[in-house]
């Protein structure tokens with residue numbers, strides 16, 4: 001198979017994303033390991049050793065290499081259709097080189113396409129800016145076990161005693177974290193979308209997961225809410241892989257979208273410890289990775 005320079009850069013982006021962790025995630029996992037004891041500590045230690053080996057050998061850090069989610073910010077000189085074609089070639093090649101597990105299954109026939117390609121796979125989100133020669137591609141690989149823990153609430157929710165206010169939002173986040181125990185390969189990170197419609201609320205929650213664990217929400221109220229909910233979820237003491245401990249989540253990231261008066265959605269997307277996201281930047285023909 002022949003690929004142009006963009007294809008080679010995308011192949012490298014996929015390899016880096018599948019076979020390593022972003023520096024902020026690795027740093028936070030290591031800091032969590034250092035304050036844990038017993039089984040929680042050794043679980044985090046094995047995760048970090050696993051990542052170090054995977055990085056050395058260019059092997060996926062987890063057998064489930066997840067759903068491919070591409071966010072593409074491009075100038076007028078890049079055509080989305082051309083980009084998509086090149087990215088699909090790179091995905092197919094990455095699968096044949098075992099950076100990715102064949103993960104795309106027809107929901108009706110149950111047949112696996114074998115190359116991670118099929119309707120809706122990968123997922124592409126395009127946005128255009130005015131700068132010629134500049135391209136930014138963010139890629140997230142979202143594992144199935146963690147994706148299954150995602151959930152959406154339509155407030156009011158009588159079972160949770162959650163009304164259409166901040167207290168109701170907090171109850172939803174705690175409920176989602178509690179129900180994820182035993183399923184999401186903790187420690188996780190919660191992306192939360194408040195407002196929007198059913199679709200955009202979930203989109204917001206997923207987009208929050210592209211943020212760095214170290215960043216501070218520019219909205220002071222949301223920054224406070226993120227810190228409060230991270231502390232409260234960690235008080236559940238579910239711990240790494242559910243073995244108990246101080247680290248149930250590495251972070252909580254929250255965004256909002258305007259809603260209709262008649263609707264109040266809270267969407268929670270759960271990302272597992274294998275928090276795989278990377279960016280490719282192309283400027284003046286030079287590729288770099290973050």
Ligand code: SF4
Nearest residue numbers: 062143145146185272
């Ligand atoms: S939830 Fe994450 S860590 Fe667990 S099996 Fe899936 S991808 Fe791997």
